[in-house]
Amino acid sequence: MKSGRQVKSPTALDAIGITPIVQLHKIVPEGSADIFVKLEYFNPTGSYKDRMALSMIEEAEKRGTLRSGMTVVEYTGGSTGSSLAFVCAVKGYRLVLISSDAFAIEKLKTMKAFGAELIIVPSVGGKTTPDLIPRMMEKAKSLADNDDCYFTNQIHNSDIIVGHRNIGKELLKQIDRPIDAFCGGVGTAGMLMGVSLELRQVYPNVKIVALEPASSAVISGGSPGSHDVEGIGIGAVPPLLDERLYDEARGIDENEARQRVRLLAKEEGIFAGTSSGLNVVGALQLAKELGEGKTVVTVAVDTGLKYLASDLYPV
Ligand SMILES: Cc1ncc(COP(=O)(O)O)c(C=O)c1O
Secondary structure, rough: OOOOOOOOOOHHHHHOOOOOEEEOOOOOOOOOOEEEEEHHHHOOOOOHHHHHHHHHHHHHHOOOOOOOOEEEEEEEHHHHHHHHHHHHHHHHOOEEEEEEOOOOOOHHHHHHHOOOEEEEEEEOEEEEEOOOHHHHHHHHHHHHOOOOEEEOOHHHOOHHHHHHHOOOOOOOHHOOOOOOEEEEEEEOHHHHHHHHHHHHHOOOOOEEEEEEHHHHHOOOOOOOOOOOOOOOOOOOOOOOOOHOOOOOOOOOOOHHHHHHHHHHHHHHHHOEOHHHHHHHHHHHHHHHOOOOOOEEEEEOOEEEHHHHOOOOOOO
């Protein structure tokens, strides 16, 4: 080694983060605020979940609660599962994932491609009904009740916020003007909480808006219902959602989200999944409300490639 300094050789895990940011140019009506979208599908598995999968594993390693030879267990709609499978493949952990046929087949296949063992909990009609996540959670808990297992338990695990704070840190470097509002769909709430913690340090008055499917707008005070937006709207207020870290929750029409995300591909060249469409609908609403001269930011959560087997992008 030339310098004599110990340099860590990079792995695929080093490809996580530092994703690009783009401004929307065509779909924002005149008189609205500017909208910036962070393209999180540039992460290795095509989703921002890579960030939290890495922090869940590495924070547990630091504490010594996850050690070499142990099995990692999680229940997942498929995005966290794909990211955990990727991280566990590189780090050499056995991974058992509880998922469901309600979620994209591409995600189920991705988890297996990275070597995870998959247990499928059957859904009702392929939808995220209010009972689905609790049933998956119960199955995961029963498996993880074993000394050799580490249950990442994403919904209750504040380690996820550590990884997502990096989205906020990167936004502050990438956007060289004040950020007036940020919005994002809420599943675990890890992303929204992580970004809020960072943005509020620099812009204490930034408006943080939690988005959820209108048909299951539980955070906004509605009743749990079924919907077809993978990864968000878990049918309950997620435990990590801290009231002090967001200003408002909004239900967004999922059909509008799907139309928007198709337009996003055609007009702006951003090819993303359904929850990203929801994020852009939220950002467009905020941009209209705040008006010209203001700045609204959101994220493209994951790649449209994960949804090609569904009817999100029809032939
Ligand atoms: C596709 C998709 N969008 C949005 C979210 C919501 O992110 P968070 O869990 O950080 O609230 C998830 C979470 O699983 C997801 O899979």
